[in-house]
Amino acid sequence: MGSFLNVKCDCGEESTVYGDSKSAVNCKKCGNVLAQPRGGRAKIHARILEVLP
Numbered sequence: 001m002g003s004f005l006n007v008k009c010d011c012g013e014e015s016t017v018y019g020d021s022k023s024a025v026n027c028k029k030c031g032n033v034l035a036q037p038r039g040g041r042a043k044i045h046a047r048i049l050e051v052l053p
């Protein structure tokens with residue numbers, strides 16, 4: 001993936017996460033895991049709104 005993603009958590013909070021993130025990313029508001037590192041590309045658990053160029 002290698003790009004930044006705009007994602008929306010189930011709680012409605014929008015966040016920007018890196019598609020190849022090496023560390024887990026949690027929602028700032030509710031703490032839900034948005035991205036989980038998985039040996040290269042992160043698994044995205046939230047709804048992807050937009051892939052940033």
Ligand SMILES: [Zn+2]
Pocket residue numbers: 009010011012013027028029030031032
């Ligand atoms: Zn949330």
